[in-house]
Amino acid sequence: MSDFETVLYKSSDSETWLSDPMGRIPNRAMYFGDGLFETMVYDGEQIRFWDYHCERLSSGLTLLGFEDFKIPATEITHLADFYGSGKPLRIRWTVYREGLGKYSPESNLVSQVLHFQSFHAAPKLKEIAGFSDSIFLVGNAFSSLKTISALPYVLANQEKVKKGLDELILMDNTGNISEGSTSNIFWMKDGRIFTPSLSTGCIDGVGRRVLIEKLAQMGFEVNEGEFGQTDLLNADLVWVSNVTGISMIHQIENQKFDPNLPDFLENIL
Structure with missing residues (x-):
């Protein structure tokens, strides 16, 4: 399988995943590491253990003081289906706090990054x-x-x-x-x-x-x-x-x- 890679971005005020960060650099992910991520496996049909990933991310965001975040489950699974085309993928889903500020955040809204890559299983x-x-x-x-x-x-x-x-x-x-x-x-x-x-x-x-x-x-x-x-x-x-x-x-x-x-x-x- 040849290696594949693509990255998509979505801010709290957007309804669409975009391939361009639209000038949202610098950000709090870059400056403060202010966010969480999930590494997930799409097996060609579904994201494995999807509910567990969502539970862990949701509880982590609550602990870190993010505003209520509606997990875009349908969007992410549809994107995995589209880019996977029946082939396994490794997906990194990064969620970070919007705005900039210093150590005190200006916002508790969420920006997201989806990074799709070819999947390589762990060595036996x-x-x-x-x-x-x-x-x-x-x-x-x-x-x-x-x-x-x-x-x-x-x-x-x-x-x-x-x-x-x-x-x-x-x-x-x-x-x-x-x-x-x-x-x-x-x-x-x-x-x-x-x-x-x-x-x-x-x-x-x-x-x-x-x-x-x-x-x-x-x-x-x-x-x-x-x-x-x-x-x-x-x-x-x-x-x-x-x-x-x-x-x-x-x-x-x-x-x-x-x-x-x-x-x-x-x-x-």
Whole structure:
């Protein structure tokens, strides 16, 4: 599949998605990172887990003090159908506060950007992972949101590349496992499944929510909590996930794990 890409913009006073930002630069997204985003997968027929994305975005906008925002569900799904033409897409939906001002906003209305790209699934295996020694997350009222001020993850991925790793595992400021550099992290020990709680500063991922719900429905014991490096390194299986898929981890530091995707994770996302 050849790569495809297009970007559309829509302000609060427009009824149409446009391919030109119409002079709306600079803006609060650029100056202050004042907004949220969703990364979504269109599978050729529908946007997967659409309701979960809408719920997360809506609750996040409320927490950040945006005015009531009517999610343009029909518009976005129709645009995905049009640009996807039956092929999978990766969609980044960015929502940011209009106006400029300084730290005090001039408006709480919403502008939006839709970025459609060719979809590339997550790799089935990430061979080597390690722990970050420079980025430590802090849990707070906003840490679980997908804000557009993503500097910790930019720096984490720089560190990952510099170290020649396939995945970098982030800790919180008290030494608990938090998440991967672009994904949530899970592991299995003696048939029980573990994942860090949101208190560790990890993103409240849609893929994370789906996994927790479906694994519990399968009868697995899923434990959300605060866990250290030793807990993770003693695991039988380790994987990272986001809406683009699940990647098994073969090795963290000098500890190896079963790299094969277990049957219960097949087609779960």
